[in-house]
Structure formats: C-alpha cells, structure tokens
Amino acid sequence: MIKSPTLTFDARAELLADALDKNSLPDVARALDRLSVAETMEQLERLNSIDRALAFRTLSKGRALEVFERLDALLQADLVAGLQDAQVAEVFAGLSPDDRVALLDELPASVAKRLLLGLSDKDRALTNTVLGYPQGAVGRYMSPQFVTARPWFTAAQTMARVRAQLDDAESIYTIPVVDEGRRLVGVVSLRDLLRAAESDPVASLMKDPLSAPATLDAEEAARYCADAKVLVLPIVDAETRLVGILTVDDALGILEDAESEDAARAGGAEPLRRPYLATPVRSIVRARVVWLLVLALGATLTVQVMGAFEATLAEQVVLSLFIPLLIGTGGNTGNQAATTITRALALGDVRPRDVFKVLARELRVGAWLGILLGGLGFVLASILFTVPLGLVIGLTLLGVCTMAAGVGGLMPLLGKALKVDPAVFSNPFISTFVDATGLIIYFLIASSVLGL
C-alpha cells in the first residue's frame, strides 16, 4: 500500500523490536530510517512508552515533528515526559494551534504553562484563541489560521492574497468571504477562482456558506462537515464573525474518536484513548472495571427476582434450565434495538423528538421477532419437554422480545434527552431492567400456565 515497502510490516516490527531489546540506538535508528511517516507511526503505536520515547529520539528533526503531530494527544503527552525540554519546546512550537491545545489538555498544568510561555507571542496568541473555547466544542479543534476574501475583491486580488499566505493558512482550497465586520457572508472555492476571469468580483463567485458556531459540540460539527462533503467548514462566533476553520481531516479525526468511544461504550467499557498495544494493562482494567461493577450490581436485581420465585423454582426445577436462554434472548433483542437507535442518533437520522415514532416501530419489530422465535421455541420445547412448558417458553419469548425491543429503542433517546451518552445510558439499563423484567414475565406466565 505504501510506495516503497522494502520489508513487510511484520519484518519491520521484528527488526525494531530486536533493536530495542538490544537497547542499541543505532540499530533502532536504522530500523526506522527506511520507513515512511505512516509506517513509523504504526510502529511507535505498538511500543510501550519507554521504548517509544527511545525510538522517537532517534528520528531526524523534521521526521520527528511530522510523526509527533500525527500521534494521539495522549501518546504525545507520554512522549513529552520522556524527552529533553529543548526537544519538547521544538516539537510543541511546530504543532498547529489546535493540535497544541489537544496536547496541553493532556499535560500536567505546570508543564503546559511552561510550554505556553516558551511560544512566540504570535503562536501563543493563536493558541489562546483556541484554548478559549470549552472542551468538546468545535472551537477547540478549529484552526485560527486561514485566508479570507472580501465580496468586492476581484478574483486576481484574492489569488494574490492566497499566494501571500500559502505557508500559514491551514487550507487554501475553500476561502471564507467576510464583510467589514468580519461576519461570514460566503465561501469561494479555489477551483472557482481559477475558473473566473481576473476581474470577476468575489461576490459573483461565492456560494452561501455552511458554518458552525464555535461552541457547537465537536462531533456534531464534524458530522455536519462530513455530510455536507465540504473540505473546510467555517467556524463563527455568536455574532457570525469568522473565528476559524474546521478542515475535513480534523473532522475525520473527531469522528474517528467519537466512533471509538461509541464502540467501547456499546461494549460496556470506557474508550482507551491510546492504541490497544500501547495501553498499559492497568488502564485497560480501569476502563472496564467500573462498568462491570455497575452491571454486576444491577444484576443483583435478578438475584432478588429469582429469590422471590424460589418456591416456584423448587417445585419445577425444569424452569431454571431455560433461564440463560430466555434472558439471553431478551438481552440480545434489547441490544439490537439500542445499537440501531444509538447509531441513528449519531448519524442524525433520528432525534429525541421522534421518541413515539421509534417506540411504535420497535414494539412492532419486537412483536414480530417474538412471534418468530416464540413459535420456534413452542415447537421445540413441546417436543423435547411438554406442551404446557412449550407454551410457557413460546409466550415468554413473545413477551420478552416485545418488551426488550421497546426498552432498547427508548433508552438511547432517553439518554440523549438527559444529555448522557446514549450508549452509556442504554447498556446497564438494558442488561438489568430487561433481565429482571424478563424473569418476572417468565415466572408469571409459568405459574399461570402450569398453575403453580
């Protein structure tokens, strides 16, 4: 995939691993020397923090910066701890303002303060504009370095301005157009500027601008940028004055982190925020244990429900055989619904206001699933055991599937309405409420059908 893969990925990995085992920096340098930036990153992201710092130090100045600015902020922070101040100051100054802020968020306050003071006045000013916005807002991810045009500029004037700022501007391919008050009035693409006659006024070339307020949630802004398929999304303040631009690759980074977070939480864990192999085992445990405890404590509810029906169980031990299957099916149905709605919320396909639409659909879906599974369950259980038992199993599956799909569909919406991550909210609720309710449904149906 990469132009000059003189070695396979695994061979490169082994070469580097050996060099690190031997603690021989020249060998490490040689192992990294022939790699592209992307390949170097792949390798660094697989090392523990000590080896990573060691390997990083062997990189040439230019390469070191290229690699550093692409690493996750948390890995950058790990590295900073392992480098000499001079080197740190250098890479820090080399970062773009938004990347700088992301790193500052991960560093101890004292280190962050020192690094900020080390910056040139211009760089510090730029960094502070970004730092000024709350965490999680798109203002934190925007670039304050951009070229602007005015409606009355000619195409030629604008092109001259672009040429003058080629080195500073984060992107030159979509140029925001602002009025005297720096209010955003349009955007003009470099493509249209090239197409235009030199004397054409920008006003005749510009399009209505899409834009997002700097305080908007970063994920929403990134999703908007992606859906609109624009390379640059202008970011404005409350008075629609242009304050920065969000580039599509920054949007991509934001979305990727959001996806990782959703995936982790859907699986009942916190995101790791470092590549898996670069995450210490204790961090992985920390990311999972809280969730497991919450879920386990919630599950004690099922112990109580079971206890309440202990007599029924004692009378008909056979009933207990189906418990894992029944609550398993309930949990699966609930998760299916919750995952679908969580994703639909993330994509903006569904909004909290659609709660009744969603409930109606999920109940119908759940009922259908219950009829199909319940029918099968009835037949199988009737053959393998007794017809009454088959009836109990069939009816329970019908009830559990309908209930689980409904609950699973509602939870993410409820979470969103309560401003909690839908996944965080759904997961424990489903695997406790649905399990417990499912058991109650089961025992009630059983006692009425079997007359216990």
Place this chain on the structure above:
Amino acid sequence: MIKSPTLTFDARAELLADALDKNSLPDVARALDRLSVAETMEQLERLNSIDRALAFRTLSKGRALEVFERLDALLQADLVAGLQDAQVAEVFAGLSPDDRVALLDELPASVAKRLLLGLSDKDRALTNTVLGYPQGAVGRYMSPQFVTARPWFTAAQTMARVRAQLDDAESIYTIPVVDEGRRLVGVVSLRDLLRAAESDPVASLMKDPLSAPATLDAEEAARYCADAKVLVLPIVDAETRLVGILTVDDALGILEDAESEDAARAGGAEPLRRPYLATPVRSIVRARVVWLLVLALGATLTVQVMGAFEATLAEQVVLSLFIPLLIGTGGNTGNQAATTITRALALGDVRPRDVFKVLARELRVGAWLGILLGGLGFVLASILFTVPLGLVIGLTLLGVCTMAAGVGGLMPLLGKALKVDPAVFSNPFISTFVDATGLIIYFLIASSVLGL
C-alpha cells in the same frame, strides 16, 4: 448550524408532513423550497419511499440532482422506482461514475442495463472502468476523472492543464504525476504549484506518492487515506499505473458505512443500509431475526448444560438464583474484550499476528477484573447467604472473567484470520461458548466446594 434556518428542524418536518398528508404537491414544494440541500436530505431521509418520491418530484431540476447524488444508493434505487424514465435518465447521467456504479449495484439488472445504454459513450466508458472492479474493492469507489502532470512539465504548464480540466476533474488540489507508462511516480499539491516559480519543473515539486491498489478492500484504503490525512489517494493497478483517485469525502463515506456495519454487528444485527426512519419495519425484522435465531439456537447449549446439572440444582435451588448474574457478568466481560479488539483491528492497531500478545494481555486483564469482582461477590454473598456460597460465587467470578476476557479477545482475531467480519464471528460465539462454559465452571466449583 445552516446559514438561513428560517424554521427549526421540527417545524420544517411538520410543515412537510402536513403537506404530504394533504397530498398537495404545491404545499410540498413550498415546504422544501426554502431548505438547503442538507436540510432537504434530512427531510427526505425521514419519509417512506412513496412520500419521498412524491417530495422529490417537486424539486427543481438542479436541486433534484444535488440532492439525489448525496442520497444512499439504496434510497436512490427506491426513488428510481418512483420516477419517470426521463427524470431517471437525467439524474443518472448527472451522477459521477463511482456514484453511478453504487446505484447500479442496487438496481434490478434490467433497469441497470437500460440506464447504462442511455449514457453517452464517454460516460459509459468511465462508468465501465469503475464497474470493472470487484464489489468491496476501492476501485469501485474511485473516480476515473482526474488531472495528471508529468515530471518534466513546468509549474506553469501544469497549472494550464489544471485550468483546462476544472469542470471534469473530481479533485484538482492534489495532482498525481505519471511517467510515459502512466505509472505513478509522485504527487504535487496545488499549494506547491502556486508557491513555485512558473519555470520550476514538476519533478522538483512532487512528493513521494501514497497510493493503494484498485483491488484493495475499500475500507482499508479509506482508513489509509484518513490516517495519512491526504485529500486524494491515487489508485493504481497491478503495474502501479494510475487508474483513478479516491477523494477524502468518498473515503469518509466508506468509513461511515463500515462503522455502521460494525456497530450493527456488535449489537448482533445486520446493518440497515437505509436511514432508520426510512427503513420498512419488515427490513428491520429481517436484519435482526437471523442473528437472534443463531444466538438462541446457540443458547440451547446452556439448556443442555443446565440439564446435566439438574440434580445439583434440585439439591441446592439457591444456586439458580445467581445464574443470571454470573453469566451476565461473563457475557459483559467477553463483550468488552471483543469490542476492544474488533475496534483495534478496524483501526489497524492490532493484527492477527498479534494473537499471543492480545491473549496474554486479555488474560491478565480478565484475572484482575475477576479478582476485583470476585472479592466483592465473595463478601456480599457471604453476608447475605453463607460463606461457602460466597466462596463459590467469588471463585466462579474469577474463573468466568478470566475465561471470558481471553475468549472475547481471541474471537475477533480468529474471525479476521478466517476472513469473517470479526464482529459477526465474536458475537454468537461469546454469548454461547462463554455462557455454557461459565455455567460449567459454576457448577463444578459449586459441587466441589459445597461437596454435592
């Protein structure tokens, strides 16, 4: 978020819904008239296929095309069924070759054939180059319309070429450089061209090109494009001859679909491929029922295990009280591990070759989780019930967590190695194997500790 939101999203939605209820096309047209492309899409994606076709017909020619080309291929196919041939031919011709191919894949062969024949020779040729690659390969998503430069061109010559192809080229911001044999030898950015002196040769401006073979899996290529933060990824054939370009927004679309698929499968369902509210209930049922059946049939394994220990249960009914909690915890631990590794595989942080690294880590993580939860379980169960029972619960949690984390971590890797979607593979395996094994661990520990 959009420049002129004269109405809130919900107000727009209601206005449109009312107009559709009244079946009054003028009102529908008025409801859509004031909306931006993005807003129009949001609305269309919430309607059923009939209403959508109805609303779409009221759009102006230009707007109709803008909207159509942004819709998911499946929704486009739905629309095609509801439009007159003339209109269809028009929007079809207006699509870019890669979008055209995506739509063709969703249409009945007869319709697809007719539409292809309706194209101009040039458009048909372009479409066929893309059609020539296997489904799922990046060649299917690339654009065959691009500007190229030669190493010996001057910057001025290249700019002239760019200006000449402003209307056809999919992207002009990164220009692939090819030799006489059309082999990719470099890329030059429009930014560097603008910076250069008119007489500078491209050879002195171009950088080593990243590229992907046209037969590479689309998701891998898209991920590579995103990680490398390039606006354009050149796509080459087996002889590294340039055949197309993948633009970052197409990469984004590919990744978004891949994420939706992973999310759905992690939740034990097939992706819907249409926005939730636009998906018929029967399609949702179809997307879920197969999975539920597989999982339920797998779960019958637990019924057998329980059956094998029915005597033990009859003797100590109290044991059954903890079954939902214990297998629930096992399932959660397994899912945590599986989700983490599935995501790490998707991001390229982990490879099948890392299987032993992963297993070692997950077993350690699982053991830690087991010690923490088991300790708690021991204390609680000893207080609420008896110390021996507490011992059983504690030891079982330790065993189950370790086993579940190990299995959960291995399954995605095994799936990947077997070329099955890791999520598809992990999900049923964990919720059957882990449940059944967990029960066996439980009953064995119980019978030895309680001496049954």
